[in-house]
Amino acid sequence: LEIFYEYAVDLIKKEEAYVCDCDPELWRNEYKVLSKPCPCRDLSVHENLARWEKMLDGTYPEKGAAVRIKTGMDDPDPAMRDHVILRISEAEHPRVGNRYRVWPMLEYSWGIDDHELGISHIIRGKDLVKEGKIEQHIWRIYGWAEPELIYYGRLKFKDATLSKSRARRKILSGEYTGWKDPRTWSLQSLEHRGIHPDALRKATLDLGLSLNDITFSMKAVYSENRKIRDSDAPRAFFVESPVWISVSDLPNGMDVAEAPIHPDYPDRGTREIPLPRENEHLDIGIPTRDFKRIANGELFRLKDLANCRMNKETNPSARFESFDVEEILDKEGQIIHWVPKGNSIPVELTMVDGSIVEGVGEPSIADLDVGTFLQFERVGFAKIYEKNDVINLAFAHK
Template identity: 30%
Template sequence: MSDQKDPATNEAITTQARKLALENAVKYHGKASFGAVIGKLLHNNPSLRENLNTIKPTVQRIIDDVNKLTSAQQQQELHRINPEFEKEQAEKKENNRAARKELPPLPEAKRGNVTTRMAPEPSKYPHIGHAMSFLINYLYAKKYEGTCILRFDDTNPEKEAQEYVDAITTDVLDYLNITPAKTVFVSDAMETYYAYADKLIKTGNAYTSTQTPQEMSADRRAMRDNPEREKPITTIQEEWNRMKAGDYPDGTITLRLKISMQHKNAVMRDPVIFRICSTPHYRQGTRYKAWPLYDFACAIQEHIQGVTHVLRSSEFDTRIELQNHIRSLLGLNNPYTKQYARFNITGALTTGREIRERIESGEYTGWDDPRLVTLRALRRRGITKEALFELATIIGMSRTPSSIGFETIATINRRILDNTAKRYFFIKKPTRITINGAPRTTITLKNHPTKDLGTRTLTVSERLLIEEADAPLLNQNKLVRLIDFCNIKNKTYHSDAYDAFKGKGTSIIHYLPDDPSQLINTTIIMPDATSITGVAERNATALNEGDIIQFIRFGFCRLDKKEPNHLTFYYAHN
């Protein structure tokens, strides 16, 4: 009876408090927190709040007792009390990680009835920014068991080329391994755009204009009507037909929507929807001369393809109203538009024109130059598609602008590769050493410290190669460990077992046999496009081009080129 009145002496409560203290201590480096323990105890037993002053000293005493234990003792006692604790924590951690990888819910999305689109303009090689847009649209379609379309917005003959179509197709289908439901070329629907333009003219919602871009801009700033708005429909139709026939030189006439030159959104002030361009189109040739601008073609395509959700960066914010207005004039369906914040890629050149100029000048080696963040450059360096998928979920639909540095990508990629990449030895500046008394033996090394990725062998002896930077470590009268071989002191063999090194040694270094038959010349292309030449173990010749490995104490690298007596890698990151 007294136990029920005095919770401080209730065995069930004190046992629970000790369990909570042990759990908290194990989670936080051996020191349990009073606030965390008492908070959890009260959460589990709300009635204790009535006797809080009574229970506090008991909880504090339990915490003090637990904190006096060593970490090993805390773990042993907790395992006796709660054998499932470690498993529960691992599952909780994995669930939290999985939650971070989940995209937030998509408004107005119904399972099995979501259609998104990846809509690149084929005017440059895609970079990581394009990849994020592609993946966000693709992953949402996948999340809701819908479809995702690859749509080439190719109505600008002056900028677009088959070269870029091929590059985007390769990067999307091959590297990112995305399979769109179908591939669409916007320029294939020119006759449809013409028909819709005819409809706008007949309903008095479009007119032809001979204003120059400068005159249009001045009128928009002044919110001043263009007298051409009052042309008779018959005149507009005649001039429009001549536009389609190619009777006008480039830049002399346009077709504009008639909305309002006093609209608060400047984009809505009688925007141009068609222009004359006689440049041959990479796909349509010289068949068409009047070309739709992006907003007009895009607005119609969303309807034609049944797109339910448009997911794009906030740079298009002012254009949503225009595209919805075009569809409303034509009686077409408006998709749900969701925008995410535009992000900047720090320290990277992404402008297609500037990149091409540097390639043509010889400054860059190509669109896969390691200094770039094009998809083919990232792929060549060893950035996995899984890393880009995860980055897309992190960016998700955030409305907060952000900057992404390469280190962010590297952090994700490193965690992925750490579980899958085989380990090898590479020495960039070999220095010969002799280890007095070292045995000649064949050692077996695991290709991965924890995963079953096979083994490899090296035949070693007293003659070895080590990194030049490691040489001073051998003259300090301290125990040094040669990975999976032996322990040495002052260049003299000391012992084999790692236990003899543990707690006594200072450094663990890698090495290679001083034996040309076990070595292969190796070049590693670095992120700044410079190269490092050294030697790697010949076991690396078993790799295939494209394999990503870790050179121990150097970094993750992707095998780019394999020759009989030479390997070339690209450095990914440390």
């Protein structure tokens, strides 16, 4: 703060600033609105320096005086007329307590900081154009090199709510689990879900800088993330709230199903899904929505296993028909994912809205490490963040 104080004194000595003790409302209505200088503006340097000391030593109460910079009372923009650059505040500061009582305004501190730190480019929202003009006024008083000011329009997220203060309140209240909660939309939460930093960076850079307001969808980030992470993401089956059906007539000796670890990279091999049978029947779980769509007697395919015919007349069941993929494709039959009941893994999937989807996963996911980014086929991408009796994942996107 001492640096800001030194510049304040220097600006007063240069007669570029003055201490105003007018009532703020009176100043606004009688001087600012009417473009008239107040009596304080023409006081001597000596009187202004004396007033400055009174601001520091407590003679002036809070709101009793402020330092104004002479941006001009005839400026066409009323907001620019002799703007306040330092004011008195007796609120306790979280770091320095009550050590200081005179504090710089944002645009004044920026103007000094940007020079002292050697900033060359300033990128900020167009709602801060006024602040930029006040900075420029300070720079020109001293003849400093001026950083390039670049403004951009408001960025509105149509499918995300970004509010740090709101998220913090909900974390403190216990409604959110912490900054990794997907509803905070914090960088921590995006990392927790497996969003690669380069995906966010690329989607943002593609927007460019424009003064026009932009409505942005997180789908752009998800698209970039898919490009970056898809090739490394192993595949697996996950079934939410499964409907359990019994499959009969599977050929003898068929103990495992083999599914590709990644369909685009056959050289990576396959994952084995054991097929534990009881009384020659294989109990499997299939998605409820698929069970409802498949009619009684309809031919469908269990992905990477076999073609079966549905039986809904008694207990839900299915009968093995064939292995031929072309048969189901020719008939435009449904191909669905599934999980064997005997060795299924309990899974909890945290969705973007914070809800928990419970289900079961295939046995192979038990061998994946915490931090693995995978794709649940026909469900979406997710990242494993905890493994105990239940495997916990955070949903990333489709």
